[in-house]
Each structure stands twice: as C-alpha cells, then as structure tokens.
Amino acid sequence: MKQEERRKFLIEYLLRERGEEQEVPQGEVSEKRLLRALFNVREPQEASEGFLRVQDEYLSEELRRKGITDLADLVPIQPDIYLWKGDITTLRCDGIVNAANSGMLGCFCPNHGCIDNAIHTFAGVELRQACADIMRAQGHAESTGGAKITKAYNLPCKYILHTVGPIVYGNLTEKHERLLESCYRSCLALADKNGLESLAFCCISTGEFHFPNERAAAIAVRSVREYKQETASKIKVIFNVFKEQDHEIYARLLGANE
Secondary structure, three states: OOHHHHHHHHHHHHHHHOOOOOOOOOOHHHHHHHHHHHHHHOOOOOOOHHHHHHHHHHHHHHHHHHOOEEHHHOOOOEOOEEEEEOOHHHEEOOEEEEEEOOOOOOOOOOOOOOHHHHHHHHHOHHHHHHHHHHHHHHOOOOOOOOEEEEEOOOOOOOEEEEEEOOOOOOOOOHHHHHHHHHHHHHHHHHHHHOOOOEEEEOOOOOHHHOOOHHHHHHHHHHHHHHHHHHHOOOOEEEEEEOOHHHHHHHHHHOOOOO
C-alpha cells in the first residue's frame, strides 16, 4: 500500500467511525490536514487491528521522510547536557517531555500548533487511549507540576513523560515558578525511577501557557542542575527548543558561547 492509499484508508475509517459522510479533499496537503484533524478530535477508544496496522505504517513512513535525529549524534554542551533545536517528535532518545494539560488526553483542537497536539498526532491514537486509562484509574485531573509516563508508540523515543505546567495570567508569581520547577523535578524523578538514561525537555509552559521564555529557561536549567547534583543522577538531559529565540536564551544560560 502506498502512502497516499494509507492516508485515504485512515481518513475513510475515521469518518465512518464518526458516522460522517463528506467528500475527501484532493491533494496531499489537504488530506494531511484532514487526517490530523480527525486524529485530534477522536475520543479515546479502541481501534481495529487493521486500522492500527495501517496507521503505524503511515506514521512510520512520515517519520522516515522527516528524518530522525539520534541523541548519539548530538554533541553535549556540558557533561550530560545537550541543547538541540528541532522537532521533538523526530528525536531518538529514551524519553521526551510533553507539555500536557490537566486532562492529560492531548490537544483536541484540530491542527493546533502546540507540542501536545504534535506528540499525540505522530504517536498515534493508542497514546490517547493509554492516557485515558491512566486518568480513569487516577480518578481526578492531574495536578500542576506532576507527571505521568506512557509508551511512545510511533515516535522514535521509548517513552513520553506528560507534565502539566503552570498557566500564567497576569503577573508572574513565585507560585508559578515553584510549579514550573516541580515539572522538571517530577519528570527527572519519574525518568530515573523507570530507568531512562536520557530525557528531552520541551520549553514547558511557554507559548500557550504564557510563561516568560527567559525566566522559564532559567528555571529549567537551574532545576536540572540542582536535581543532578542532589541525586547524583547520570541521566542525559536534552533541552529541546523550536524557536531561535529560545535557542539563544538556552545557549547563553548554558555557556555555549564561552
């Protein structure tokens, strides 16, 4: 089955599942947008073996076309500390951190640009089901600063650590800063508990959650350094950024230009 055939199969399956009949737009870009939107709005539920097989083949091919970056090919900026600008869904390491919301089910907004949306899209529909199982067992929303771990499914990493960062409305407060620090420490402790040897952090709480980029980066770097010093953890940490602004901030904080 060719990639365009896989894409159309997945679209038609998801439309039937929703009980919808609509004309599928022509063209690769339009089809990809529709398929991603259908992934995004799908409620957590089981899918057929046939659907999952084609989905996995499709996402594997999409990943191959985007290209995988392997941690082994990156150069540390400090001992066990890396700075990398790129798409976190293409990074091969033990774990990546997802900036989740308290529902922990991923972004339901079609084609939204947040990292939560991208991770759930390219991991596949099983990720939302796994998160739903965790939240059902927990019985309540995830607290800000906490973290949960799942498999990564179709991503090149092994695990995803989902953490809920603070949302900043108005002025930044000490409580916001403590909660953001808790996100980093919770993820590191959870990674160590599960035997992960490497972990990539996104810029938690910046962007949609309005945490100032400069201050967020400073807390991230300090939290990682303090955790590693206090626990003697040997975990390799990758600070993953997508914007040039964040790359410049982290490079300065980590002394990349020294």
